Amino acid sequence: MVSALDRKLLRDLRHLKGQLLAIVLLVTCGVTTFVGSMTMWRSIMRSQQDYYERYRFADVFASLRRAPETVARRLAAIPGVAEVQTRVVADAALEMPGFPEPVTARFVSIPCCGPPALNRFHIRAGRTIAPGADSEVVVSEGFATAHRLRTGDRVTAVIQGRKQSFSVVGIGLSPEFVYEIRPGDLMPDDKHFGILWTSRRQLEAAGDMEGAFNDVAARLEPGASEPEVLVAFDRELGRYGGLGAFLRKDQVSNRFLSDEIRQLKANAVVVPSIFLGVAAFLLNVIFTRLVSTQREQIATLKALGYSNLATGFHYAKLVALVAMLGTALGVLGGIWMSHAMTGIYAQYYRLPQYFVELPWRETVIACALSTTAAALGVFGAMRKVVRLPPAQAMRPEPPASFHPSWLERLGVDRVASAAGRMILRNVGRRPVRFALSSLGIGFAIAILVVGWFFFDALDFIVDYQFRNVQRDDAMVTFNVPLSRDAVGELRRTRGVLRAEPFRAVPVKLRSRHVTYRTALLGVDPSGELRRIIDYDTGPAQVPPEGVLLTSKLAEILRVHPGDTVTAEALEGRRPVREVLVSGTVAELMGVSAYMSLPAIHRLMDEGPSASGAFVSIDPDLERPVYARLMSMPAVSGVTLRTAALASFTGTSAEYMLFFASILVGFAWVIAAGIVYNSARVSLAERERELATMRVIGMTWIEVWLILIGELALQVLAAIPVGCLVGWGFAHLAASSVESDLYRIPVVILPSTYATSVAVVVAAAIAVGIVIRRRLRHLDMVAVLKSKE
């Protein structure tokens, strides 16, 4: 038997279904983003941990020129080192049939028999290479997918000038190359770069490495002193051309992945918190008003002998129902969202499997949060009613003040019509409610602004990075630093329009306790193909002396212009020098340290030389130029700007835009929901007043205008607030996404503000039309006969 009070609940539910549905959707949106991105974050984090553990991802890495295998035993004997795996690594050009652009690959050796001790790979398809088989390779999944390689296909590589053919026996993944990125690049580029695993013997033979290695990975014992191990490694490997040992946290793929996970977490916290917070706020506002319209009914229940507890419980059920339904839908939405985002992620973070767990904890948090927010609204409103004896509470709430409102005192009413005066008086009498409703609408605008801001920002980044900073068509890197003649040779190649040398020196930069492994990039101060641009202040000059750091790097090293940093070169005679920080430049991508070419040569104690060159290419002669570049033995890699751009828009950008699209979609719902609720509650509160106006002869359009006028004022007031709050949210969101890889500048185009406002205004107009229908059907007599 359903109690009469529960029946009231059911009827109220039916009566308020439009409003409640809007609230449910609000909660759904908040919970979806929260649960979706939390799940996503946890899933990737767990997948990473699991992968690293099961495939024995190493703790320490080091590259060197060449060391005899016996050195490995000395490395293994370093205190704290548990296990050592030496390898031969070689970069090579690949000839892919039917693909004219330059393709390079990194060959990584695997031991002749059995899986490697560390950095094992996961075979996705096919098999690993057979013991003793020399011309077999396992190809990384990203590269295989980009080129549709299958087992049985053949690839031709030019290793150290020698052409060799390999047969693909398997497709693989490795914890070392979750992010399959060419060293020095910012984005994976699967079409132009891949990882190939082949037998150690093969690589030893090809690279003049018999009985030697040029790359080593190690696992540490628990509790080992990492800094001491690194020092010991560098001591052992220094004389073999060691490029400096580094820890897992600095390993490129891991750093990108871990950065991404950190960012995901920030993303999962910041943006959904904004969302859930806004939803909670709106829930609070809406329920406060909803309960206020039932003021008399609550008082009656009390008068009939219902206790505060029983009455409170009645409304609590309403809240719980709405919050739980919203949460349930939100969890479903969140699961969908995490699956969709995982799909995007899986394209460039290659993990053998993604664990997607049901987000119980997040569900509980989200449910508790939305229920609490709604309950606070309800009980806040109820407290006002139950605090009064029923006889008082039954009387309609007295106007907030019997004095003329501030609006009237300002004399606003003197210029307005009777209808306008009613609107203004209503606003002036309940300024807090008006402000809260307005703020709610403002939030809808703000969320739209944040959503669209991501689109603006990415456009800005693309424009900045790929049109203003990088104006070269390709970056050509040499195997080893060469004399400037090599650049002259490039310049003389038919189809090459310009070639500007650069000198990249792997270094460790140190300032007090902070060390950062990066490359010093020496550029031609008069160069035109790669420019240094501060996204805030415009083009910057490489100083003739000292180093120009990106702001992010200066921040990491905690230095300011005028300070010095210690630069330890990991190449050539490995000089260690104090270098003046002559300035900083705020760039959007990567962390770099720039010097002028003469300065870097002085630092390295060397004559004019180049590690490579930026080139611009005649668009009509691209193919022959690529072919020529790849055939040069000195060239180890060619990075195309267009490929980097495509990679950027296809990876980070895709994910971010997906996220932003969801935000924008939800903002529509929020905008419509809050405006609709605001209008409906105004209607409910003022039914009698409006019916009276109808009775005394006003047309329903006139009555509608009075109702809509208030809504219009709310929206009007919401516009500046919404734009301002949106700007703030954008700053919050941008700083939460910041990483070594890229920064998001807070650029919001006027059109973004305009569109956001337009959407909310459109929602308000739609709601106005819906309300008009209700108003036409307003039963004047029923409303009037029931009361004094």
Added chain:
Amino acid sequence: MAVQDVSAADARGAAVLAARGLTRSYRMGEVEVHALRGVDLDLFDGEFVVILGPSGSGKSTLLNLLGGLDIPSAGTLAYRGKTMDWSDAALTAYRRDQVGFVFQFYNLIPSLTARENVLLVTEISKSPMPAELALELVGLGDRLDHFPSQMSGGEQQRVAIARAIAKRPDLLLCDEPTGALDIKTGRVVLEVLDRIHRELRTTTAIITHNSAIAAMADRVLTIGDGLVVHVDHNARRVGAAELAW
């Protein structure tokens, strides 16, 4: 010059409800409105009392205090010898278990039917009559499933009465039960109250500004300006049908 009507108490046994010095004032901005200025009053078992007075004289304020709907600024109220402590719990229990209140503006829950409005009360009282019977008593046996918006003012008022009597209250308090009704409907409502009083012997107090109704009462209290200004005892009660309106 307040008229006291507590002298005859001994003659009629213990009072169901005894008010002493009830005072109620409202703050309206800077001014203080004294709605009740010290009322002494007893209601006796089975009595039918009419409270007369012009609009604004404090009748509703008095009845709200007697019904536990409001808290006085000063004064005491004793129900069957027990002094009210004005705590929320005590007031709630008093309203639920002892008082049937008919509000001047009916105060039906709009989303509930006539029957459900009555059920709202019977579900939480100790020995109620069936909701259908209560509605039968007020002549609405055939309108059980109508919503308030589908009923006339008089019908809504009768639902409100049914809701008040269904719990078999010890005290029935009605605030202008005929105030918003025409003569014919008003008479029907009064007949209902009269009949219920006869059948259930419920102590009843009715507010009205219509002195014709006074003839129905055992006793008539006249309120003026927040005080009881006059008390009349009717030797013979007149049935609602015979009232000269």
